[in-house]
Amino acid sequence: xxxxxxxxxxxxxxxxxxxxxxxxxxxxxxxxxxxxxxxxxxxxxxxxxxxxxxxxxxxxxxxxxxxxxxxxxxxxxxxxxxxxxxxxxxxxxxxxxxxxxxxxxxxxxxxxxxxxxxxxxxxxxxxxxxxxxxxxxxxxxxxxxxxxxxxxxxxxxxxxxxxxxxxxxxxxxxxxxxxxxxxxxxxxxxxxxxxxxxxxxxxxxxxxxxxxxxxxxxxxxxxxxxxxxxxxxxxxxxxxxxxxxxxxxxxxxxxxxxxxxxxxxxxxxxxxxxxxxxxxxxxxxxxxxxxxxxxxxxxxxxxxxxxxxxxxxxxxxxxxxxxxxxxxxxxxxxxxxxxxxxxxxxxxxxxxxxxxxxxxxxxxxxxxxxxxxxxxxxxxxxxxxxxxxxxxxxxxxxxxxxxxxxxxxxxxxx
Numbered sequence: 001x002x003x004x005x006x007x008x009x010x011x012x013x014x015x016x017x018x019x020x021x022x023x024x025x026x027x028x029x030x031x032x033x034x035x036x037x038x039x040x041x042x043x044x045x046x047x048x049x050x051x052x053x054x055x056x057x058x059x060x061x062x063x064x065x066x067x068x069x070x071x072x073x074x075x076x077x078x079x080x081x082x083x084x085x086x087x088x089x090x091x092x093x094x095x096x097x098x099x100x101x102x103x104x105x106x107x108x109x110x111x112x113x114x115x116x117x118x119x120x121x122x123x124x125x126x127x128x129x130x131x132x133x134x135x136x137x138x139x140x141x142x143x144x145x146x147x148x149x150x151x152x153x154x155x156x157x158x159x160x161x162x163x164x165x166x167x168x169x170x171x172x173x174x175x176x177x178x179x180x181x182x183x184x185x186x187x188x189x190x191x192x193x194x195x196x197x198x199x200x201x202x203x204x205x206x207x208x209x210x211x212x213x214x215x216x217x218x219x220x221x222x223x224x225x226x227x228x229x230x231x232x233x234x235x236x237x238x239x240x241x242x243x244x245x246x247x248x249x250x251x252x253x254x255x256x257x258x259x260x261x262x263x264x265x266x267x268x269x270x271x272x273x274x275x276x277x278x279x280x281x282x283x284x285x286x287x288x289x290x291x292x293x294x295x296x297x298x299x300x301x302x303x304x305x306x307x308x309x310x311x312x313x314x315x316x317x318x319x320x321x322x323x324x325x326x327x328x329x330x331x332x333x334x335x336x337x338x339x340x341x342x343x344x345x346x347x348x349x350x351x352x353x354x355x356x357x358x359x360x361x362x363x364x365x366x367x368x369x370x371x372x373x374x375x376x377x378x379x380x381x382x383x384x385x386x387x388x389x390x391x392x393x394x395x396x397x398x399x400x401x402x403x404x405x406x407x408x409x410x411x412x413x414x
Contacts, residue, residue: 015091016042016049023135025094028217028226029123030151033072033083033099035136040090045299055085071139073099075107075276080257082107099138100276101279104228106294108273113141117166118155120148122179124187139213139220144277147213159184174235213289215280222291222298229294232284234274237293241286257281281409302337324354333359333366342377345370 017040024033037055041048056062063070063079072079080101087095102108118140127134139145140155147154158165161184177187223229238250247253256262259278266272274282283290292298329352336343345367349356359367 007056013025013091016054016089017086019090019092021092022094022098023132024137024224025097026190026221026225028137028139030220031098031135033079033086033095033137034141035097035099035176035209037072037086037097039135040406042175055082055089058085058089071109071113073101073138074109074111074113075100075103077101077104083195086414097226098354100223102223102226102229103294105275107274107279110275110278111143114143116157118157119186120146120151120153120155121186121188122151122153124149126150127190128177128187134175136176137220138224139217142216142276144280145213145216147210149213149217152210156186159186174234211284212280219290221310222289222295226291226295227300233293233299234264234270234279236299237282237286237288238268242334244287246286253282253285256285265413311318324358324388329354330363333363337366337369342373343370 019035019114020040020043022036023029037051038048041051044051057248062078062085070078070082072082079099083096083099083101087093096102100109100112118135119136120140123137124134140151145155159179159182162179163184164179164181166180198413238253241253242249245293247256250264250268251261254261257264257278258281259274263272263274263278265276266276279293283293289298300397331350333348345359346356348370349359
C-alpha cells in the first residue's frame with residue numbers, strides 16, 4: 001500500500017489532451033498554433049471547434065464569442081493565454097512558442113497575418129513522402145511572406161480544382177492538405193508550372209522578393225526559441241545601424257524604412273508598438289536579425305553577415321497616403337465647373353488623385369454643382385432614349401400598316 005501511494009504521489013500529472021509534439025520548433029518551418037490545434041482535433045477525431053471550445057472554457061473564458069473563429073497566431077493577449085492553456089492541457093511546454101502570442105504588447109497585431117490561407121503544395125508532398133503529418137508553417141500566415149524558402153516558388157492561395165479561397169480558420173477542421181470546399185488533394189507538385197503573381201500584384205505594386213521571405217523565415221526560427229522576449233528596443237537597432245555607417249540618425253532610418261518620423265520617434269521611446277512589417281524594414285536597413293529587436297539573448301549573438309545587404313534587394317513598400325495639393329485641385333475643379341462639363345465627382349477624384357469623400361468637406365459647393373449637373377445630364381439622356389424608342393416603335397407600326405400586317409388603331413371613341 002505504501003508503494004502504491006508513493007507511486008500515485010510521484011506519477012506525473014495526466015494531460016487532458018494528447019501530448020502531440022509541435023513540428024519544426026526552432027526552424028523556419030515552425031508549425032503555427034492554428035495548425036497544431038487542427039492536428040490535435042484530428043488526433044481526437046473531433047471538429048476543430050470542439051478543441052477550441054474545450055481550451056476556451058477550461059478556466060476563465062478567453063474568447064467571449066467562441067462562434068467567431070479568432071486568430072490564434074496573432075500577437076494579442078488572448079492568443080498568448082490560449083497558447084499557455086493549450087500547453088497546460090497537453091503537457092507540452094513548447095506549445096507556448098507557437099504563433100506570435102509571446103509578442104503581445106510588443107508588436108501591433110495589425111497587418112501581420114493573412115486574411116486567407118497560403119500553402120506550398122510541394123511542402124505537403126515532401127511531408128507525405130517522408131511519412132510526416134502535414135502542417136501549416138507559421139511563416140505562411142505572415143502577410144509579407146510570399147515565397148517558399150525550400151522550393152523558392154510562390155505560395156498558393158486558391159484551390160487548383162475549385163478556385164476557392166481557404167479564408168476561414170475553421171475550414172481546416174479535417175485534413176490540412178485537402179481543400180475544405182471540394183476535398184481536392186493539395187499535395188501536388190507543380191511540375192513545369194510558372195508561378196503567377198497576379199494575386200500579389202493586386203495588393204503590392206512590386207513583385208515579391210526572396211529577401212523578405214528569408215527575413216521572416218529567420219524571424220520565425222528565432223522567435224520559436226525565445227524564452228522571454230523583452231520589450232522591443234528599436235533604439236538598439238538605431239545605434240547598431242549608426243555604428244555600421246548605414247544611416248546618420250533616426251530620421252534617416254525612418255526615411256529609408258518608409259516609416260513616418262512621428263511613428264519612429266514614438267516607437268524609439270517605447271510609446272507605441274510597431275507592426276511586423278515596420279520592424280522588418282528597420283531590421284533590414286540596420287542589417288540586424290528581426291528577432292534581435294525583441295530578444296536580449298539574440299542581440300548578444302548578432303552576426304554581421306547573418307543578414308544580406310538590402311541594397312541589392314527590394315524591400316517591401318508600405319502604403320502611405322500622399323499629401324494632395326489642394327490649391328491645384330481647387331483650380332482644376334473650378335475649371336471643370338466653369339466648362340459646363342457633366343462629370344461625376346468620383347471620376348474627377350480618380351483623375352486628380354484624391355479621395356472622393358474629401359471632396360464633400362473641402363469642395364462642398366463644387367460637389368453640389370457637379371452632382372446636380374450629372375443628375376440633369378442623366379435625365380436629359382433618359383428623355384432622349386425614350387424619344388428615340390418611341391420614334392422607332394412609330395416607324396415600325398407604320399411599316400407594318402403599309403404592308404397590311406397590322407390594322408390601324410382607331411382613335412375615335414366607341
